[in-house]
Amino acid sequence: MRLDYPSNVKVIRVPCTGKVDVQHMLRAFEKGADGVCAIGCLEGDCHFNSGNLRARKRVEQVQKILDTIGIGGERAQMYNLSSAEAPLFVKHTQNMYEKIKELGPNPLKLAKAKAA
Helix, strand or coil: CCCCCCCCCCCCCCCCHHHCCHHHHHHHHHCCCCCEEEEECCCCCECCECHHHHHHHHHHHHHHHHHHHCCCHHHEEEEECCCCCHHHHHHHHHHHHHHHHHHCCCHHHHHHHHHC
């Protein structure tokens, strides 16, 4: 089964979403990403015990930081799904893509373009 998600979505695989740090997500914004979406296993079903719960807390921290600096916390999201739910993965990426399209480009990217 071939499922299509927006071509400008970059998937970065990690062994567990618990390995994704606040710095990783903020660095993505710094480098020009318009949004960051962490997709982990179902809550309570993490192979590494509580990695997805750590990831959720980190995404919430990033949301607060983005709100504080004026970029908008809704640009960072966390979703939970099973590896067998490929259509749901596509749905989440498409929803995130639409949300980011509504919000427009990352304000940091715009500021860097003006400064150049």
